[in-house]
Amino acid sequence: MASAPSLAASISPSTPPNTVARAELSEIDASTKVPAIFFLGSSLLWLLAGTLFALISSFKLHNPAFLGDAEWLTFGRVRTAHLNAVVYGWSVNASFAVALWLMARLARSIVRHSNMLMLAGVLWNVGVTIGITGILAGDSTSIEWLEMPTYATPILFVAYALVGGWAVITFRFGRSQHIYVSQWYIFAALFWFPWLYSIAQIMIIFAPARGTVQALVNWWFAHNVLGLWFTPIGLAAVYYFLPKVLGKPIHSYYLSVLGFWSLAIFYNWAGVHHLVGGPVPAWVITAGIAASFMMVIPVVVTAINHHLTLVGSFSALKYSPTLRFIVFGAVNYTLASLLGSLMADRNISEVVHFTHAIVGHSHHGLYAFFTMVMFGSIYYIMPRILHREWPSATLISVHFWTTAVGAVIMVVVLSVVGTKQGLAMNNAAIPFLSMEESDVVRATLDGLRVRSYSGILITIGHLAFAINFVWMLLRPRADHNTAPTLFRNPEPDLEVSSR
Amino acid sequence: MNRAPLIFLGVFFALAFSWTGIVLTNQIAYGSLEPVFDESEGKAFPESIPGVAAQGKLVYQDLGCMYCHTQQVRRPGFGGDIDRNWGERQSVARDYIRERRVLLGTMRTGPDLRNVGARFAGEGGREWHIRHLYDPEITSPGSIMPKYKFLFETRKIVGEPSPRAVQRLLPADAQPPEGYEIVLTDRGHALIEYLLSLKDVYTYPEEASRVYVEPQPEAKNGDNAANTNSEAQQ
Known part of the structure; x- marks a missing residue:
């Protein structure tokens, strides 16, 4: 596999050609090809399905007559199908692909037993x-984040x-x-998820705990899927691709360790x-709020580490699609987490709880953090395992701007509208529903x-991504060295590493 | 140096910590709450719901009602729940112990339903739900709730009209053609029975002094004395 296209040499003549190391990496990348493409292809299909469900449910909220006569498309089901498609379909498949590629590269181990992975992927x-x-x-369990019926979950x-x-074998x-x-x-993340998932399944569905203990298990699980699965996978990708694309080491090793352990200790209580204000013991809520506030530590530590790595290399954002998505994601990790800590506060929760702000x-x-980081990772991984370049920089650009602008509009609008909704709801003088006055x-x-x-905008971005992805798969491999698809040609002295 | 075992231990204990704290401790602390038998009423609370209502709960689950309606009332002074008449009192853990699936919910696109059976009760309540499910705008103009017309069936009248025919409750433009009637399906019937069964009316003795009282506004000593006086005068 020593004939791997020398991407670095074509964009950065100063990169020393370390042929042996590159050949080794190329071999590792090649061994991840089949399972990675399988997981990424599936994730893309689920992303499109999930986006469609999202659009349908979003339109139904302000136009309930839209597709209103079909039972299987009623809001309560489509909304749930959206969540499950984007969480278990898109996000988990994409996590599997990115995680397995990163594991193989970082452990410097070619992928053994890829049959096992393929079987897992199919199942x-x-x-x-x-x-x-x-x-x-109509078989939803109506437990948030665990809606899939009991005949599907054992397969998962x-x-x-x-x-x-x-x-474990690769490690x-x-x-x-x-x-x-x-x-x-x-x-x-790989260790935490099955623990969370199996306990939640057992204590809520297969042998339900009594009363609101179920609600505690539910939110211990659901928030930890974000905190102990998607967040670590997303951060792992940022920690890898940020220094990789910039060609310089992460700002501080010490901070990355501190960030990891503080996240591990605090996130799982948050x-x-x-359940603030709900029928569960008040001390648990208080502990959860405290842990949510403590999350400021890992978030700020990680933010310092990421953003200080980027400082001085902002110009690279003009060129690298991967970097642009990853940095957008990293910035939104910081913002979303800090806002999340704030929203846990009892007085703020009193308003925003039960509203669109959540x-x-x-x-x-x-989306703005995890999904964007996954997009960035995919833009980096695909050319390396396929030995082909992305066919269209324009489509990548469309993908970035529609999803970034769409996500910002969505988050800002829902937060504002949710706050309005919460303030109105807490004031009993304002009717819940009335034709005469504001409600x-x-x-x-x-x-x-x-x-x-904003959802339509995001959909356009996903379609651009899908077209580019399929075009790339179908495109013949070039018989000469190719340059990576960047937004524009970099200045010759810019360090953009390809290894 | 191979630090994998150390990392593993750390990772293990991190989650074990919250698992013990949030899940296990509470399962031990109140995971075996029992109903309370009230001598004067001669029955135990919370009451179990009738079988058809239990079937209705499954309909409530499969349609995903809980994504827009919560089933929990927050304490007086925290949010507007009590002021909006969503319940006479705050919901407490014991209210839920007979429920195999607890549907607290996290979203209030529509109002809380924990006590909807108290707000709409009896035959009037049943008729309200029939109209509201058929088309929410009949009872609640401007509502963004979906129509649940698929819980109804338009069918030819064979012999006697069905006692379950509901078209008399519906507006003129929803009337079926001559010789046809609109009936509530079994699922629709069960769902309405479930909604009618939703109410927490009983106040548990051990909770009475703790949670149902309006929080006293923080007052200075002087005001306090004045309050006491005025109460005494009443």
Whole structure:
């Protein structure tokens, strides 16, 4: 595989050609090809399906007659199908692909037992398909983030166990002595998720705990899927790609360790802030709020580490698609997390709890941070495993600007509208619904329309991404060295590493 | 140096910490709450709901009602729940112990439903729900709730008209053609029975002194004395 296209040499003549190391990396990349493409292809399909469900449910909120006669498309089901498609379909598949590629590279180990991964991938996607079909058909459990019916979840669990087992093997046979911080995050995420998932399934569905203990388990699980699965995977990608693309080391090793352990300790207590004011013991809520505030530590530490790595290299944002998505994601990780800590406060929660502001916040975290980081990672990984370049820089640009602008509009609008809704709802003098005077429902309608338009923008971006992705897969491999697809040609002295 | 075992231990104990604290401790602390038997009423609270209402709860779940309607009332002074008449009192943990699935909810696109059975009760309540489910704008103009017409069936009258026919409750433009009637399906019937069953009316003795009282506004000593006096005069 020594014939790998020398991307670095073509854009940065000063990069010393370290042929051996590059050949090794190329071999590792090649070994990830089949499973990575499978997971990425599936994630893309789920992204499109999830986006469609999202648009339908968003329009239904301000125009309930839209597709109003079909039972399987009623709001409660489509909205749920949207969440499950983007969480378990898009996000988890993309996480698997990015995590396995990063693990193989960082452990300097070619992917062994890729059959195991492929089986896991097939099972996972079969499970998600059955689960979402079940939700649309009326078998939803109505437990947030765990809606998939009981005939789908065991399949998911088996698929997950296979991925976990594969990860342990890869970790075990790795040749790298050093464990980079990205590996810590991936390793921890892979371990935490099955624990969360199995406990939640057992204590809520298979052998339900009594009363509102279920609600505690539910939010311990649901928030930790974000905090202990998507966040670590997203951060692992940022920690890898940011220094990689910039060609310089991460700002501080010490800070990355501090960030990891403070996240591990504080995040997993934070989820119960979703039950502020609810019928559960007050001390648990207080502990959850305290943990939410303590999350400021890992967030600020990680932010300093990421943003100080970038300082001095802002010009690279003009060229690198990967960097642009990753930096957008990293900035929004900081913002979403700090706002999240704030929203856990009892007085603020009193207003924003039960409103669209929370919906806005979850899109801030899962879309503006995690999904954008995944997009950036995919832009980096695909050319390396396919030995082809992205066909169109214009489509990447369209993808970036529509999704970035769409996400910002959505988050801002939902936060504002949710706050209005909450303030109106807490004032009993304002009727909930009234044709004569201003009411709680009408306080939200204009904002919900704007949210739908931002959704259309995001959909355009996803279509541009899908076209580029499929075009790239179908495109023949070039028989000569190619240059990476960048937004514009960099100045010759710019360091952009390709390894 | 191989630090993998150390990292593993740290990762393990991090989650074990919250699992113990949030899940296990509370399961032990109140995971075996029992109903309270009231001598004067001669029955135990919370009451179990009738079988058809339990079926209705499954309909409530499969349609995803809980994504727009919560089932929890926050304490007086925290949010507008009590002021909006969503309940006479705050919801407490014991209210939920008979529920196999607890549907607290996290979103109020529509109002809280924990006590909707108290707001719309009896035959009037049943008729209100029929109209509201068929088309929410009949009872609540401007509502953004979806129509649930698929919980109704338009069918030919064979022999006697069905006692379950509901078109008399619907507006003129929804009337079926001559010789047809609109009936509520079994699922629709069950869902309405469930909604009618939703109410927490009983005040548990051990909670009475703790949670149902309006919080006293923080007052200076002088005001306090004045309050006491005025109460005494009443």
